[in-house]
Amino acid sequence: MVADIAYLQDQQQSINRMQQLFSAQQAAFAKDPMPDADTRVDQLKALKQVLLNHQDAFIKAINADFGRRSADETRLAEIMPSLEAIHYASKHLRRWMKPSRRKVGMAFQPARAQVVYQPLGVVGIIVPWNYPLYLAIGPLVTALAAGNRALIKMSESTPRTAEVLERMLGSVFTEEQVAVVTGEAEVGAAFSRLAFDHLLFTGATSIGRHVMRAAADNLTPVTLELGGKSPAIVSQDVPLADAAERIAFGKAVNAGQTCVAPDYILCPRDRVEPLAEALQQRFAQMYPSLRDNPDYTQIVNPRQYLRLQGYLSDANEKGARILPVNPANEDLDGTRVIAPTLLLNVNDDMTVMQDEIFGPLLPILPYDNLDAALSYIAERPRPLALYYFGYDKAEQQRLMQQTHAGGMCINDAVLHVAQDDMPFGGIGASGMGHYHGHEGFLAMSKAKGVYIKQRYNGAKPIYPPYGGTLLKLVYKLFLR
Structure with missing residues (x-):
């Protein structure tokens, strides 16, 4: 008391x-x-x-x-x-x-x-x-x-x-x-x-x-x-190594505790497994160890740590395939370190696909064609950022014109925020x-708009009492 x-x-x-x-x-x-x-x-x-x-x-x-x-x-x-x-x-x-x-x-x-x-x-x-x-x-x-x-x-x-x-x-x-x-x-x-x-x-x-x-x-x-759930779209033909290194950096910086971090990936169905492998390799290269690695940030406090662990438990119980990237196979108990973790076989019933993740968890969802990927994004609240990985200029243009997000990167992640000559802001729920x-x-x-006149008053013809030749001339000139 x-x-x-x-x-x-x-x-x-x-x-x-x-x-x-x-x-x-x-x-x-x-x-x-x-x-x-x-x-x-x-x-x-x-x-x-x-x-x-x-x-x-x-x-x-x-x-x-x-x-x-x-x-x-x-x-x-x-x-x-x-x-x-x-x-x-x-x-x-x-x-x-x-x-x-x-x-x-x-x-x-x-x-x-x-x-x-x-x-x-x-x-x-x-x-x-x-x-x-x-x-x-x-x-x-x-x-x-x-x-x-x-x-x-x-x-x-x-x-x-x-x-x-x-x-x-x-x-x-x-x-x-x-x-x-x-x-x-x-x-x-x-x-x-x-x-x-x-x-x-x-x-x-x-x-x-x-x-x-x-x-x-x-x-x-x-x-x-x-914030919100910022998607990353991987195209059918982009080299997966290129996409993986840039997505991995955008996701891992600050251990994913970034409002514009890639929240989930939309990937062609036949490329999901190869992309997961490429991301695991890239995360492992960036962070060969986790527990005492000064390059890898831990979760800010116990509340956020427990929230993320709850996402993992919920996803596991509902059938997700969970792939933590812990190259040294370290025991992370007693820390607030969470390994970069890929999640496959996720669905909308899982809290990890309902809330902004704000941590190093990265779901990968399959899509069958680009129309389906765009529809998936359009059906959800507009995100703070959207990322597209692909070198096809026509597809890049299509993504720029047909999606809504606070900001966008093509073939990169998060770095648009640091461009001082561009506005930064959200849209809708973001x-x-x-x-x-x-x-x-x-x-x-x-x-503040300022309208300035000096001594001569050219507006007198429109003052009452109305009528007269000058007002008729004004009507003739401007009512057309």
Whole structure:
């Protein structure tokens, strides 16, 4: 009882602090609603330098939060894309900020029109646990490039990373510009209820629905980066070694705890067994051992580990053929390491085919022709990513035009997320809105149309009282 009271008091203190930070950022924005380009670039440059200075601290913190997280994966999948996002935004934001000239119709001359891109105000960023650095810094870069202030809610599952991030950001930003808050589910729910000018959430679809409901009370626009079951389609003629090495990398990085990881494979029926063999070989080459291999990330916490083990048990009970890739035949008990595991003979009654997997389990489903594969995908919620492996240009074009997904790779997996000149976002159950690059700048800006006239008023002929020669001429010219 005492512990419960202490917990609630602690969460309430976090909520109170969060509300104070939010109010302070609102007040600060009201005093400086349009930071100039130099200010924004300076902020991004400062963020870059402090991130470089703290990279070792982040590697250690993320490793501690996961229990074991590959240092190279943290560099490649968190630090490097964060720096690239900063480089890209710094280079382009002056052009993005320039008012856009628009045409004025003849009936409204003399006048001119333009679109001015204004910061929205205070942006809320809700960060998941799987990439706790990149999924904080990426949205923050977008928010700062657009001239906003940002309040960041970190996941309770990555407290050490949150501590380093708060310390790092606090060394270059005041809390009125950028601040970090932490806390459990109660704090997260209260965060979603704040009247942000924009709210960006990355996480599960089920939680995204709650976030959107909370934001709706304030008419807060949202960007939802969710997930879902992202398919990989293997064509009839692609070399299986090519497909296997790229799928294996996309699935194994971060032990599959990636929102755009290939969730399942659709493979021509007569190629399922050869593909399974090629994937097993590739996984084994990448990870010749698992238990103590620093290159192989473990599952972040016991809850996620038990969830994945439940998927395996359920699939096994319902007749799936389970092929773990454990080359050294190690005993993994007592760890949160789950071997890359292929699942054959799966069906829709299995939970592994109902929920987003978010782990190193990879079902392979047979298809008899491409139409059947496309129908299978179209009948299900639209995924965050879709992958096609095949060198036939006509088939590539068909997949681009006839499928819906948040993003797509042809002959690769997951790396589209790191392309700063492309928008990143979901569709349907996998999310809404975009960030990254120019689309992110637009999402976190108000594109305000401005119509400008000076002394001469060419609109007088349309003022009451109606009638007269000039109005008849206007009708003659424009009612046609």
